[in-house]
Amino acid sequence: MAELSAAPRRRVVITGLGAVSPVGIGADVFAAAVRAGVDGTAPIQSFDASGFPRRRAGEVTDFEPTDHLKRLDPAAWGRSGLLAAAAARLAVADAEIDEEQLERGRAGAIMGTTSGESAVVQELAEQWVAGGLESLDGGLAGQTPAARIANAVSAELRLHGETQTIPTACSASNYALGYAYDLVRSGEADVMLAGGADAVNRLTHAGFYALGAMAEDLPRPFAADRTGILTGEGGAVLLLETLEGARARGARVYAEILGYAANCDAAHMVHPDATSIAACIRAAHRNAGVEPEQIDYICAHGTGTPTNDTTEVAAAREVFGTRIPPISSIKSMLGHTMGAASGFGAIACCKALEQDFLPPTANVTEADPVLGEGVDCVPGTGREARLDIVQNHGFAFGGNNVITILGRVS
Amino acid sequence: MTTATATADAPLTPAATRPLYVTSAGVVSSAGHGLAALAGLLRRGAGPAEEPSGEGAAAYPPRPVRAVEGFDVKAHLGRKGTKYLDRLTSFGLVACKEAIEGMNPAEVAGDRTGVVLATNTGSVSSHSGLLYDTLTLDKPYLVNPGQFPNTVMNCAAGQVAIRNGLRGLNATVAGGQSASLLAFRHARLALTLDRADRLLVGGAEELSAPAAWAWHRTGVLKGEAALGEGCAVFTVQQGAPADDSDVLAELLACEVRFTPDARDYADGLAHVVTRALDRSGIRPQEVAVVSLGAAHHRGLERIEERGVRTALGGGGLPRTVRVADVLGETYSASGAMQLAALLALWQAEPPAGRTTALVTSVGRDGNAAAMVVRSPLR
Numbered sequence: 001m002a003e004l005s006a007a008p009r010r011r012v013v014i015t016g017l018g019a020v021s022p023v024g025i026g027a028d029v030f031a032a033a034v035r036a037g038v039d040g041t042a043p044i045q046s047f048d049a050s051g052f053p054r055r056r057a058g059e060v061t062d063f064e065p066t067d068h069l070k071r072l073d074p075a076a077w078g079r080s081g082l083l084a085a086a087a088a089r090l091a092v093a094d095a096e097i098d099e100e101q102l103e104r105g106r107a108g109a110i111m112g113t114t115s116g117e118s119a120v121v122q123e124l125a126e127q128w129v130a131g132g133l134e135s136l137d138g139g140l141a142g143q144t145p146a147a148r149i150a151n152a153v154s155a156e157l158r159l160h161g162e163t164q165t166i167p168t169a170c171s172a173s174n175y176a177l178g179y180a181y182d183l184v185r186s187g188e189a190d191v192m193l194a195g196g197a198d199a200v201n202r203l204t205h206a207g208f209y210a211l212g213a214m215a216e217d218l219p220r221p222f223a224a225d226r227t228g229i230l231t232g233e234g235g236a237v238l239l240l241e242t243l244e245g246a247r248a249r250g251a252r253v254y255a256e257i258l259g260y261a262a263n264c265d266a267a268h269m270v271h272p273d274a275t276s277i278a279a280c281i282r283a284a285h286r287n288a289g290v291e292p293e294q295i296d297y298i299c300a301h302g303t304g305t306p307t308n309d310t311t312e313v314a315a316a317r318e319v320f321g322t323r324i325p326p327i328s329s330i331k332s333m334l335g336h337t338m339g340a341a342s343g344f345g346a347i348a349c350c351k352a353l354e355q356d357f358l359p360p361t362a363n364v365t366e367a368d369p370v371l372g373e374g375v376d377c378v379p380g381t382g383r384e385a386r387l388d389i390v391q392n393h394g395f396a397f398g399g400n401n402v403i404t405i406l407g408r409v410s
Numbered sequence: 411m412t413t414a415t416a417t418a419d420a421p422l423t424p425a426a427t428r429p430l431y432v433t434s435a436g437v438v439s440s441a442g443h444g445l446a447a448l449a450g451l452l453r454r455g456a457g458p459a460e461e462p463s464g465e466g467a468a469a470y471p472p473r474p475v476r477a478v479e480g481f482d483v484k485a486h487l488g489r490k491g492t493k494y495l496d497r498l499t500s501f502g503l504v505a506c507k508e509a510i511e512g513m514n515p516a517e518v519a520g521d522r523t524g525v526v527l528a529t530n531t532g533s534v535s536s537h538s539g540l541l542y543d544t545l546t547l548d549k550p551y552l553v554n555p556g557q558f559p560n561t562v563m564n565c566a567a568g569q570v571a572i573r574n575g576l577r578g579l580n581a582t583v584a585g586g587q588s589a590s591l592l593a594f595r596h597a598r599l600a601l602t603l604d605r606a607d608r609l610l611v612g613g614a615e616e617l618s619a620p621a622a623w624a625w626h627r628t629g630v631l632k633g634e635a636a637l638g639e640g641c642a643v644f645t646v647q648q649g650a651p652a653d654d655s656d657v658l659a660e661l662l663a664c665e666v667r668f669t670p671d672a673r674d675y676a677d678g679l680a681h682v683v684t685r686a687l688d689r690s691g692i693r694p695q696e697v698a699v700v701s702l703g704a705a706h707h708r709g710l711e712r713i714e715e716r717g718v719r720t721a722l723g724g725g726g727l728p729r730t731v732r733v734a735d736v737l738g739e740t741y742s743a744s745g746a747m748q749l750a751a752l753l754a755l756w757q758a759e760p761p762a763g764r765t766t767a768l769v770t771s772v773g774r775d776g777n778a779a780a781m782v783v784r785s786p787l788r
Contacts, residue, residue, distance in 0.1 A: 051550045108668065114562060116531065116584070124624070125541040133469060133620055138627035142774075145530035146563060147584040151775050154668040160678075163668035163777060164592050165584040167532070167563035175581065182599055187425065203537060206544045207558035209551045262605070263521065264580035266571040269559040276577065279521070397559050398568025400580050 016095025016239030018087035022058035031351035035382035037362035058232030058335025078117030081152030083235030084197035108161025109153035112172025112196030113339035116146030171394030173343030174402035195237035195343035221329035232335025236343030254350035259288030265399030277315035288405035302329020342394030434512025436505035439640035449754035459636035469619035471626035476738035501641035502566035524578030528589035528613030532563035535618035590745025591779035612643030613743035635706035638738025642746035662690035662782035679717030
């Protein structure tokens with residue numbers, strides 16, 4: 001990727017984190033659970049999974065929208081939008097930024113998703129089966145567009161800036177983060193809320209099972225006995241602003257977004273491609289102005305399918321050679337939260353930078369020897385470590401790879 | 411600009427925008443294939459919209475449709491790899507094929523060409539059909555794994571990349587009625603920051619009985635309004651091509667905004683139109699034609715016209731183009747179809763001098779967008 005044009009760009013930092021996750025609500029609760037290697041998965045409650053051979057997922061069972069939202073009527077919005085709006089509220093509170101500044105200023109929301117308002121669509125499909133298409137509820141039908149995920153954030157916070165949902169499947173949060181970074185960096189916006197949301201649903205559960213990508217019991221990324229994913233859900237939102245703005249208001253700065261890259265395998269809809277991922281890593285490093293040896297940690301896409309983890313490690317090896325940084329998967333704890341996954345990855349990275357630890361790969365005691373020498377997947381629980389620059393992976397169906405690079409601001 | 415919006419936004423001095431160049435187009439619509447077919451339909455006017463016909467017609471609500479009749483993806487792409495393609499992705503592939511055929515072959519492949527495609531739901535027929543299966547099969551886990559990847563919303567963008575070897579930035583954008591204009595906005599930022607050399611930018615929508623019923627039940631469209639489908643994509647690049655005659659249009663500023671309160675939607679649109687004109691260095695009186703997006707939407711149609719009139723100085727509207735009159739409601743693709751309509755008319759009847767147009771969109775969800783477009787030098 002060519003270097004950026006010569007115009008001066010603003011430095012962009014992350015100053016607020018909002019997590020509504022299967023391991024807890026709130027960034028500190030989330031970080032503590034991740035560090036401890038807590039299993040956030042349980043038998044599915046949101047739909048009747050009795051007809052499926054596997055019935056476990058990472059659901060946010062204690063999510064009560066009215067605990068968090070001041071403006072949105074939960075009956076008028078889908079679960080994905082509500083998860084996003086609640087996470088955005090938490091991010092704003094965490095950033096301790098003046099809400100009126102957001103309303104008046106050039107602030108917007110960019111949200112990623114895989115399945116959009118899947119819980120709404122599922123309810124409509126149930127109406128279809130029960131009473132025919134003519135029985136669809138019109139109000140519910142109006143809640144189906146994926147665009148409503150970012151809209152929910154902007155409606156809740158009364159934002160007037162760019163409000164865009166990016167449904168690039170499982171790398172979507174990273175894409176949203178990258179696009180929001182570009183908006184702030186270039187001066188098109190001053191503050192952005194970026195992240196993603198998805199809800200556990202029947203179709204995604206069935207589809208991953210049918211593809212042979214679902215774990216028998218628990219996700220065990222990078223382990224020899226890994227068998228796949230469990231689906232998950234949540235809302236993950238980060239607040240981005242300029243370093244200058246953050247300093248002026250005395251904000252706590254978790255990390256600077258040093259750069260990112262997005263590319264496309266252009267090869268296969270569902271099989272990842274190591275060469276293409278390696279190209280994306282190199283492009284992200286160039287964009288961020290960092291060298292491979294400066295990367296202290298990789299928050300992996302790490303789905304826990306045999307293919308993903310082999311491909312991801314091979315791609316890392318192409319770039320890092322024999323010294324692959326510690327590489328772990330928080331999907332071992334959350335399940336695969338789809339469009340929110342790389343948003344949770346970014347939040348884990350921010351907390352790891354702040355609190356000096358390596359997030360672990362839970363449910364695992366050692367990396368699969370087949371992955372080769374020197375793969376430290378931080379098995380079990382988190383480990384104390386001082387990190388300066390970290391790299392967050394998101395890959396997706398359609399071959400959409402997005403990698404963000406975050407660094408400590410000293 | 412109105413006082414209501416002026417106080418809602420912090421003062422800003424937005425940078426002037428440089429033009430982007432549209433060098434080719436691909437269109438699949440109920441008018442047929444390409445800009446010329448669309449121009450023909452716009453100039454003679456569409457006949458009455460049809461009741462749904464053919465296989466599955468009985469499943470549709472009592473509402474006219476403007477379908478892409480007789481569409482056969484294999485006739486365009488060959489048999490290979492088309493077995494599981496859904497209708498939306500097929501429209502995307504065929505439209506992109508036409509756009510790519512209009513590009514300089516040396517520029518097509520590689521890491522620096524990408525895709526930005528608008529959709530709000532992906533292929534409704536794919537995911538609703540598979541979802542229906544999971545609710546009705548004795549063994550709900552035996553859904554067809556070959557069809558599952560079609561249910562993700564970035565399927566069309568991914569397939570376009572695969573078919574054409576486009577390894578650059580690959581984005582899918584949702585923004586309700588304004589989704590296509592958000593895609594142009596997304597592409598503009600990416601090109602400006604050198605994240606790609608050229609992008610295929612547009613939007614796609616497909617007709618299906620479940621989607622038609624969903625539209626019908628929401629009650630947001632006027633009773634006689636037809637539902638449409640199709641895909642329009644454009645090759646967009648930052649630098650001017652060597653040959654002026656390769657330019658179909660110049661894209662100036664594309665501005666977007668969210669308006670949380672429905673009472674302010676017209677002001678919100680007026681605000682983005684004003685900002686787009688300012689950043690383009692265009693005075694309101696220079697706008698010769700407006701390609702409108704909210705035609706046939708109850709309430710919104712007048713909100714859009716009021717917002718545009720306010721931004722252009724409060725008088726009457728200049729010449730208007732309502733592509734939905736001939737194509738029906740194409741939702742995620744509407745902004746791209748609105749641009750296609752302008753380009754089609756400019757090709758069919760080249761303007762005497764350079765003409766400046768506005769493409770506008772306002773949604774029931776709070777999004778509003780405006781893009782300034784200039785006819786090519788001839």
